[in-house]
Amino acid sequence: MKKQCFLYTCIVLLAASLLNGCKKLIEIGPPKDQLASNSVFLDSTTAEAAMIGLYASVANPNPGNDLGTSVTMFNSMSADETYAYAMNYYDDFTNNSLTPMIYYVDGLWSTMYKNVYIANSVITGMAESPLSESYKQRAAGEARFLRALCYFYLVNEYGAVPLVLSTDVNSTTTQPRDNVDAVYDQIERDLTDAQKVLPATLDIYGGMRIRATTWAADAFLARVYLYRGKWQLAESMATAVINNPGMFSMNDSLNQVFLANNKEGILQFVNGISSSWIANNFVPSSFSTTPKFVINDSLYNNFEPGDRRKTSWVGYKSYGGINYPYPAKYRYxxxxxxxxxxxxxxxxxxxxxxxxxxxxxxxxxxxxxDLNSVRLRAGLSNTKANDKATLMAAIEHERRIEFFCEWGHRWLDLKRLPGINNPAISRADEVLSQLKGGQWQSTDVLYPIPQSAINSNRNLDQNKGYF
Structure with missing residues (x-):
């Protein structure tokens, strides 16, 4: 008990020390207590507390939503998955009418850069630490993995962004945006570096799937390679994970997919406030008349007859004689x-x-x-797709249903995939212009750079379509 209290105190002190240097992201002065931050990495107990603190910063909804919940909610509305019921403050996502002054746009940017700063602090601190090389390498690998995760969402939500890789805030207060390829190159470097030093088993984490392993790096690299069109590398990384049935397997029951430490999970985040912050946002309470977020007809009607995912992952709230469907992957x-x-x-x-x-x-x-492996679990028959055009359409459909309201997959897929009827435009243009009409503009594929960031950094410019 004393050890747990000490670790908690370390996390609090570490957060207070590190967050002095990231309250305003890349627009503020250096940490006031640099010595305190560095001293954290002199002792194995406080160094481990620093790592726990980094995960907590990425995963916990304090003071707002955690990264996963934020991108899940915002992207589901920006795409064609949900709309907020009777919550006007989210209408700008649904209507694709965001502005640089929107609090949530600023908050998402701030959350990710805060986590980047803490990750940079851990990487720097471990390099100068007297602790064992094996521990320092593993801890720095975890920090690089989490930095890559944040930059993946930064570059996909905002496009070109400043690539901040140090804790020297003075050198980054005027840093311009790096191009998308440069950011992706760094994501690949971070993940390949992490891949070499992260553990290959869960033993060191007590059998829990709550911290990064080499398999998590493989799985994330597979996604990054796919997004960049590196097909052979994407296939190779995915195969490495799939071919490890001792650690990973798809659950036969869809109701088990999001449970703690189930074998489908490659990496899970622990929410420190409640069982699932996503459930607290998506699942209506017994006192609610309607869900906070309702599933769009375009998504709801896209489920095939007999798809078990509709039965297991969609909930209903009746109000005024209408059953409103809502995302129910997380229920507790x-x-x-x-x-x-x-x-x-x-x-x-x-x-x-x-x-x-x-x-x-x-x-x-x-x-x-591979496609049929997913369909079989959902209770569906084998696909009839047998060439590039039909398979790509079938895979897009399967991704839409399998990953609805989950870490922004649909929003990112619409932006990265070419149009089916017109490959010269994106699927986002093709799909969302039909669904949202005049509310959709091609420039809406990127969120605006927060005005507060532009005001503080004269070398930051705005995305097209925003003023």
């Missing part, structure tokens, strides 16, 4: 304990990554087999 709300963990990476994605990568390499038979 505050006060029930750690029943569910936030699935950051799960095995099913690796099958669909490999299916897409194989399709792009004209390996249609094996691509269909």
């Amino acid at each position: 709300m505050a006060g029930v304990g750690a029943v569910e963990y936030n699935q950051v990476l799960r095995l099913t994605e690796q099958f669909l990554i490999r299916a897409e990568a194989r399709t792009q390499q004209s390996n249609y038979i094996q691509a269909a087999a």
Whole structure:
């Protein structure tokens, strides 16, 4: 008990020390207590507390929403998944009418750069620490993994962003935006570096799936390679994860997919406030008349007859004689304990990554087999797709249903995929212009750079379409 209290105190002190240097992200002066920050890494107990503090910063909804909940909520409205019921403050996402002054846009940017700063602090602190080389390398690898995660969402939500890799805030207060390829190159470097030093088993984490392993790096690299069109590498990384059935397997029951430490999970985040902060946002309480977020008809009607995911992952709230469907992948709300963990990476994605990568390499038979692995679990028959065009359409559909309201997958897919009827435009233009009409503009694929960041850094420019 004393050790737990000490660790908690260390986390609080560490956060107070590090966050002095990131309250305003890349626009503020250096930490006031640099010595205190450095001294954290002289002792194994406080150094480990620093790592726990980094995960807590990424995963916990304090004071707002954690990263996973934020991108899940915001991106589901920006795309074609949900709309907020009777919550006007979210209408700008649904209507794709965001401005640089929107609090939530600023908060998402701030959350990710805060975590980047803490990760940089851990990487720097470990390099100068007297602790064992094996521990320092592993801890720095975890920090690089989490930095890559934040930059992945920064570059996908905002486009070109400043690539901040140090804790020397004075040198970054005027840093311009780095191009998208440069950010992705750094994401790949961080993940490949982490891949070499992260543990290959869960033993060191007590069998829990709540911290990064080499398999998490493999799985995330598979996604990054897919997004960058590196098909063979994407297939290779996904295969490495799939071919480890001792650690990972798809749950037969869809109701188990989001439970803590289930074998489908490659990496899960622990929410320190309640069982699942996503459930607290999506699942209506017994006192609610309607859900906070309602599933769009375009998504709801896209489920095939007999799809078990509709039965297991969609809830209903009746009001005024209407059953409003809402996302119910996570069901356990505050006060029930750690029943569910936030699935950051799960095995099913690796099958669909490999299916897409194989399709792009004209390996249609094996691509269909991967797709069918996911469909079988959902209670569906084998796909009839058998060439590039039909398989790509089938994979997009499967990703839409499998990952709805989950870490922004649909929003990011719409932006990265070419149009089916017109490959010269994105699927976002093709789909959302039909769904949202004049509310949609091509420039809406990127969120605006927060005005507060531009005001503080004269070298930051705004995304097109915003003023």
